[in-house]
Amino acid sequence: MSLIKEKPEADVLLRPPRRPSKDRLTNSKLLFQAYFIIGIPMLVCACAMSFRVFAQNGYPFSSLWRSYGNIVVNGVSANSAEFQETLYEAQSTYFLTLVFMHQGTLFLVRTRRLSIVQQPPIGPKRTRNLYLFGAMLISISFMLLFILSSAFEDIFHTRSVSVQYWFIRISLAFVADLAFGFAAGMVLYDETRKYFVRRFPKSFIGRIAW
Secondary structure, eight states, X not given: OGGGGOOOOTTGGGSOOOOTTTXXXXXXXXXXXXXXXXXXXXXXXXXXXHHHHHHHXXXXXXXXXXXXXXXXXXXXXXXXXXXXXXHHHHHHHHXXXXXXXXXXHHHHTTOSSXXXXXXXXXXXXXXXXXXXXXXXXXXXXXXXXXXXXXXXXXHHOOOOOOGGGXXXXXXXXXXXXXXXXXXXHXXXXXXXXXXXXXXXXXXXXXXXXX
């Protein structure tokens, strides 16, 4: 909803006019950006964190792969109650990771080709959108409510997430050590894409990624 208040991209008048017969609001490039450039990295990172929870609780990925609910570790069937608790913790960690990554996604979808430096959400009125920060605050508040409040544990099957998943180094963010590194990683990742789109518009990335 906060993106409703988004200003047009600063270079919109420098582009050729839209061709009504060919240019659509939704096209293959937009779908490629949504599902491959953004969707797959989010899926991989969130799943990796949840499988890490399973591994640390004695359920390696090999025991989960194609198990169809029959979990066997070193030839011994897993205790169903213990596995269920681990599953709830893994689901909550997945949720936590996804929420943080969506904070970064909120910034990167503001523009298709301009950098966040060229289109800052704070600063000049022509690019400003302070509603983004309110949306982030509401999103994180709901996440904390669902994960940390015991009142929602039975309703949503959530569990408290280990502190190591709030403060963890991830390669996607290069140097980030906080959980907010998931968001920073998404922004840095897409800033690189946008740079190539601007710098090399006729390259393979420039043609398929914008």
